[in-house]
Amino acid sequence: MNDFKRFLLRCLFRLMKVRVSFRVGEENLPPKGIYISNHVSWLDPLILYAFLPKNPIFLLHPKLYRNKGLRFFMSGARTIEYNYMDAAEAKKIIERLNTNDYCVMFPEGCMTDTGDLMKIYEAPAVIADRTGAPLIPVWINGAEYSPFSETEGRQPHRWFPKVKVKVGEPKYIQMNDDLKKNRDYLRDITFDLLNKMRFEAIYKSNLSLFKQVLRSSRIYGKTGLFKRRFIVEDINRKPQTYRDLLLKSYVLGYRFTTITEESENVGVILPNTVATVVSFLGLSAYKRVPVMLNFSQGPSTVLSMCQTAQVKRILTSKAFVLKAKLGDLIDFLEKNKVQITYLEDLAKTVTLKDKLRGLLYYKIKKVPVPQEGKDPAVILFTSGSEGAPKAVVLSHSNLLANIAQTTCYVKLSTQDIMFNCLPMFHSFGLNVATFWPLVSGAKLFLFPSPLLYRTITELLYELKVTVMVATESFFKAYATVSHPYDFKTVRCCFGGAEAVKEETRRLFAERLGCQLMEGYGTTECSPVVCVNTTLFNKFGTIGRLAVGMDYKVEPVPGIAKGGEFCVSGPNVMKGYIYPDNPGVVVPVKDGWYHTGDVVVVDDLGFVKIVDRVKRFAKIAGEMISLASVENVGYKICHTDDFHCGVVAIPHAKKGEQIIFVSDNKSLTREQFVQKVHELGLSELHVPSQVVYKEQLPLFATGKADNVTLKKWVLENVTG
Numbered sequence: 001m002n003d004f005k006r007f008l009l010r011c012l013f014r015l016m017k018v019r020v021s022f023r024v025g026e027e028n029l030p031p032k033g034i035y036i037s038n039h040v041s042w043l044d045p046l047i048l049y050a051f052l053p054k055n056p057i058f059l060l061h062p063k064l065y066r067n068k069g070l071r072f073f074m075s076g077a078r079t080i081e082y083n084y085m086d087a088a089e090a091k092k093i094i095e096r097l098n099t100n101d102y103c104v105m106f107p108e109g110c111m112t113d114t115g116d117l118m119k120i121y122e123a124p125a126v127i128a129d130r131t132g133a134p135l136i137p138v139w140i141n142g143a144e145y146s147p148f149s150e151t152e153g154r155q156p157h158r159w160f161p162k163v164k165v166k167v168g169e170p171k172y173i174q175m176n177d178d179l180k181k182n183r184d185y186l187r188d189i190t191f192d193l194l195n196k197m198r199f200e201a202i203y204k205s206n207l208s209l210f211k212q213v214l215r216s217s218r219i220y221g222k223t224g225l226f227k228r229r230f231i232v233e234d235i236n237r238k239p240q241t242y243r244d245l246l247l248k249s250y251v252l253g254y255r256f257t258t259i260t261e262e263s264e265n266v267g268v269i270l271p272n273t274v275a276t277v278v279s280f281l282g283l284s285a286y287k288r289v290p291v292m293l294n295f296s297q298g299p300s301t302v303l304s305m306c307q308t309a310q311v312k313r314i315l316t317s318k319a320f321v322l323k324a325k326l327g328d329l330i331d332f333l334e335k336n337k338v339q340i341t342y343l344e345d346l347a348k349t350v351t352l353k354d355k356l357r358g359l360l361y362y363k364i365k366k367v368p369v370p371q372e373g374k375d376p377a378v379i380l381f382t383s384g385s386e387g388a389p390k391a392v393v394l395s396h397s398n399l400l401a402n403i404a405q406t407t408c409y410v411k412l413s414t415q416d417i418m419f420n421c422l423p424m425f426h427s428f429g430l431n432v433a434t435f436w437p438l439v440s441g442a443k444l445f446l447f448p449s450p451l452l453y454r455t456i457t458e459l460l461y462e463l464k465v466t467v468m469v470a471t472e473s474f475f476k477a478y479a480t481v482s483h484p485y486d487f488k489t490v491r492c493c494f495g496g497a498e499a500v501k502e503e504t505r506r507l508f509a510e511r512l513g514c515q516l517m518e519g520y521g522t523t524e525c526s527p528v529v530c531v532n533t534t535l536f537n538k539f540g541t542i543g544r545l546a547v548g549m550d551y552k553v554e555p556v557p558g559i560a561k562g563g564e565f566c567v568s569g570p571n572v573m574k575g576y577i578y579p580d581n582p583g584v585v586v587p588v589k590d591g592w593y594h595t596g597d598v599v600v601v602d603d604l605g606f607v608k609i610v611d612r613v614k615r616f617a618k619i620a621g622e623m624i625s626l627a628s629v630e631n632v633g634y635k636i637c638h639t640d641d642f643h644c645g646v647v648a649i650p651h652a653k654k655g656e657q658i659i660f661v662s663d664n665k666s667l668t669r670e671q672f673v674q675k676v677h678e679l680g681l682s683e684l685h686v687p688s689q690v691v692y693k694e695q696l697p698l699f700a701t702g703k704a705d706n707v708t709l710k711k712w713v714l715e716n717v718t719g
Contacts, residue, residue, distance in 0.1 A: 002076035008049035018047060020165040026053040033170055036124050037138035039106040040115060041149040042058055044140055045070060047165060048104055049077045056102035061109050062711030084109045084121040097131040107190045115144035115151050116411035117194060122186035125173065128204050134170035154413035156220055161413040167203050179603055188604065191344060196409050199547045203404040205570065208371040208396045210284045213440055217242035220414060220441030234273045234446040245278060253282030255346050257469055260288050262369065265379060267291045267306060267314035271448040275343060276424055277434065279315055284377065287369040291379040294427040299332035306338055309379050309391045313339040326644040332522035373397030376574065380427050380523050391577035392523045393585050401570035402526035403436050405546040409533045410492055412442035421450040427527035428496050433469045444527040450474045457482035464489040471497040471703060476504045479511055487512040494519050497703050518542055524593050526571040530607050541606040553599060562600040562610050568592045617648035617656045624684050629658055632685060636671050637664050643696050647710040659686035663694060691717055
């Protein structure tokens with residue numbers, strides 16, 4: 001009778017578009033096991049009861065167990081009311097599994113109200129360790145959009161959404177004996193298994209970015225039958241829907257085909273506006289590769305970027321060129337035979353036929369020129385903080401993999417509003433702050449400059465922003481000038497591109513009542529590599545490695561503690577284009593990207609950057625960390641307004657010498673001698689010279705420009 005009930009339920013769920021895939025067939029399953037599943041709807045136990053083999057015991061949270069409707073449909077199943085905090089109940093399950101049985105556990109305990117993973121209990125890992133039973137991860141994707149979930153208002157609900165259930169391979173866990181009593185460690189074992197399944201469920205490696213935005217428009221584009229949601233807005237305050245965004249992309253993209261060739265690299269010099277997103281998507285839809293140029297770098301550097309990426313044409317705006325005073329840059333590029341196309345001029349050539357063609361493409365949800373995930377999606381440039389900028393080629397699958405990885409740690413909902421003031425020529429501003437919300441259904445507000453501190457904080461208050469990303473320097477400025485109420489709705493603040501200082505984090509916590517999370521990324525990794533979240537957070541670290549990535553720490557000669565951080569994964573770039581070999585993509589060797597950062601990784605997987613491989617000086621045969629010299633300066637000057645930079649330049653006798661540059665006039669070398677002695681450091685940590693500079697060079701992102709600083713030192717400081 002039980003088998004017949006399960007058969008009827010399977011038939012019903014298949015009619016409701018529920019699809020289940022297994023990594024391992026029933027005949028290859030071990031004699032005992034623990035299914036661990038996310039919990040997004042009231043249907044979850046029923047779906048698993050209908051499809052899972054081995055007739056497992058269902059350990060249900062009291063609220064779920066007492067639901068009469070659920071108990072009726074699961075009358076043939078073995079169900080137990082289970083309190084995940086009760087050790088005595090865990091012992092009973094251990095006894096059952098020791099006699100070769102299966103059980104189903106929902107490690108979150110309660111049903112999620114966001115669609116995201118919530119608090120994870122340690123019970124599954126404890127039971128698996130005591131019984132020797134493997135954990136079998138299960139991920140239910142899509143049921144959060146059904147009326148049977150508790151995500152109403154956060155996720156769009158509809159009858160009969162497509163539900164996909166992935167059942168992974170049995171994983172025998174090997175615990176660190178020293179950490180078995182650490183609850184965070186036990187929770188992380190279960191969380192990591194579920195998160196890996198989630199990544200595999202939501203990451204589609206064969207899609208293009210434009211195709212993914214199309215898919216998102218179908219899921220998140222409407223509220224009800226007719227009302228369309230505003231999804232993106234800029235400083236012009238004209239909100240746009242997915243329909244508006246895609247129609248304009250189709251129309252403008254077709255006009256691009258009249259002046260460019262398929263697969264051509266096309267430069268883009270535009271601010272953070274809706275027009276920039278439209279231009280990017282328009283190029284992408286017709287298989288042109290946007291090259292996001294950093295217009296703040298100066299004419300010769302921008303020209304070098306164009307030559308490296310073989311850019312023959314640049315898209316820009318007359319209004320932007322005038323407002324940003326880029327006339328000299330545009331004239332310089334034109335003199336060097338780079339064609340400039342203004343969007344205002346191109347818009348005048350749009351015909352009724354173009355608009356009808358775009359409407360047809362939108363209605364049938366077609367990508368005009370189909371692309372594969374491995375095709376180039378964008379070309380960005382390294383900041384050049386350690387050398388000349390190189391072109392970084394990122395594929396569609398690189399960008400979408402990183403969006404999926406970010407979603408695995410912070411799921412955006414339709415109630416979220418992302419505020420992006422970071423330039424789109426920066427990978428953080430492009431993929432995380434722009435396309436992550438567009439793909440996830442959150443509203444996006446684009447602001448052209450991160451430097452207008454008071455205007456930005458007023459907008460946070462007015463728009464009721466919930467998620468914000470920026471660099472440490474900008475966050476510190478926002479926290480200083482803002483009213484504490486400006487951040488009242490912000491639930492997530494992520495700092496990247498530079499280390500988040502303790503005083504900035506404390507300022508956010510004490511003044512704004514908001515937690516500032518630190519992450520880490522590189523342009524070459526699309527960009528997110530590590531992140532701290534509300535589920536796991538350790539001050540002083542850059543967080544834990546993104547799901548789907550692997551890492552290794554390679555020894556560095558002369559560095560005793562830690563090693564170079566090397567990573568691989570689906571978000572790692574296709575390769576570099578070097579200035580001395582234009583147009584030729586050089587892939588990373590064996591799929592491993594060497595970050596150049598020296599790190600240590602603790603037992604819980606938190607990564608801490610202790611230095612940078614290239615930021616060492618070799619003095620009298622000894623390796624001296626420039627970062628450690630910088631830290632000495634910060635300990636001498638106890639002020640929030642202190643800025644400094646440390647560079648190594650050649651020395652005739654010692655090989656190299658250290659020059660300390662700061663904006664503090666009163667800082668002296670004698671103070672360094674005293675502080676180095678107090679800290680018990682080698683005298684080699686005392687800089688040869690302490691130099692004053694009123695303003696230290698920075699990139700547009702707020703990150704220190706060490707290359708420009710070193711050039712200034714070589715030109716202005718005598719040895």
